[in-house]
Amino acid sequence: MDNSASDDVTSSGALWRHARSHGYAARLKDLQQRRALATAWAIALDYLLIGAAMLVTFNLGWLALLPALLLIGNRQRALVVLIHDASHRLLCNSGKANDRIAKWLLCPPMLISLSRYRTLHLQHHQHLGDPQKDTDYLHDEALIAQGWWATYRTQLLGRSNLFTACFGMLARMTPGERLTTATWWALALAGVTTAWGVQGLGLFMALWVTARIGVYHPIISFVIISDHVGLVPGTVVSFTRNHPGNLASRFIHPHNNGWHLAHHLMPGLPFHALRSAHGVLMQWPPYRDAEHCEKYFSGPQSVVASWCRKSRRWTLPALDLLSRR
Template sequence: MDAAGPASDSIRRDSQGDPRSTPGKLALRSLAARSDRKGLVRLGGHLAMLTATGCLLLWSRGTLWVVPALFAHGVVLVFLFAPLHETIHRTAFRRRALNDAVARAAGFLLLLPADYFRCFHLEHHRFTQDRARDPELAGRPLTSRIGYLHHVSGLPYWRERIATTWRHARGSVTERYVPAPRRPAIVREARWHLAGYALAAAASLAAGSTLLLWLWVIPALVGQPFLRLYLLAEHSGCPEVPDMLANSRTTLSNAAVRLLCWNMNLHSAHHAYPALPFHALPAADRLLAPQIALRSRGYAAVQRVIWARLGAESAR
């Protein structure tokens, strides 16, 4: 998941060529057009990769090749988070109904109900890096390498997802970022999710099939650490300030990662202009480059920085 380059963030805040001037804003506005075609092409590519890795996984069972196949399929599967994220912003496609349908399908596979995640994520955009109000900063911060490894394992994610969805299904929606009028829909959504999981499990047991375990459950567990590492790079170690071009990190990477994450490695541009669709982010990144504060040369570089910082904090 790394691009060639030094293992540290480059910090740049030029004063010239501000894209937030009127001409810059007009240029960025011109990039905001949404496209069903571009969204469907990218989604089709992602699903084609998922089908290919799934076939490879099934073919390799009983051989040592099952290990890399399982990792490959797991990574492609958990990175359905990328179209989920894009569609809860409703920027993946022009049609709202298409955005919502894809969001619900991806959210079901990731145990992350789309309507709930939209409330959570939009609050994150409103209050990015605000420790009192950003829901991504809720809970204990990472302060040790043991905590980092526990977080990256994905276990806290699965524990939270199961507990929260079960609580919502029981009718308890207490999150302050979920508006009261939306809470009945969140309850219904959680109940539909649980019913769907129960039906899938029952059908598998009745058929005596392990396909869901091999193609969904086990790969999701195996792939989740890669998603945790990717998501840690977005804001970890960034200043806790309101400026979206300072509190979010852009991470350069190779074509495979850019494809999997739907260009969301260009996270500073996304946070500064969240209405821009995924296919506009490379152009937006070029326009905003002089004002982006943190630009890292690869995901491994970011993790090395985080690991070193946690080691230094533990030694104090």
């Protein structure tokens, strides 16, 4: 089955027809406005929290180790969320500034190539649900039948995934991206050494690498499954879920990243607008009746339960019918 861009267009077209006829199209358009100050604050917050975790651990030692690792891993995840927005050019109004911000402040610490990430991610959007062309397609009926833990363990411990957890996209970077990455790390390590000495440098590297492999990697392995696995390929609405908007989402899906169905229907929504957009989109019947998980790990409406059961099948005519109501 080839779920190319036609499914995205059909779902989005039905949404916009309903939005125009029911008076909320202007609100959705307004939410697509890029806000450079929101981006600047998000980046500053991520860096400040990483620095705070380092500072507290340097002063308190082992007492702060576990909280520091959890916080740094969470902020590493947050940086990748912003890289995701940068791949859609949503950080600010200028495309050139968007890419410069990503290439100098977001991608180097996470060892990510913006050009490679953008290519893979846009292919995912264009071919959502296509086993051959969707770069994030992980839907495996045989594996799902074994339960959510087996599904997660396979992703977590896959050899290529573990390699990426350690080395990111270094092997696929352009020479310019490698130079920028090396420059960022040279400046960062020099700054840490100046502030805390050689002992602080060792502590920073130990915290960063351990958090990347032991916290960030388990989180991203969970997230990449949770976006689509267990649903019904066919349309954006049938094959994409929203995640809980609770306290745990701040750890697993920082920067509003859990509203994944809203993102696929409207890829032009910046991270800071997703929560508000979700509330507006609930006026559209197919969106309201889609897969919205209440918790992550417990109960019939949890994310892991959703992995292992099929939602009812949607058809494109049904979407068109509901859009005209």
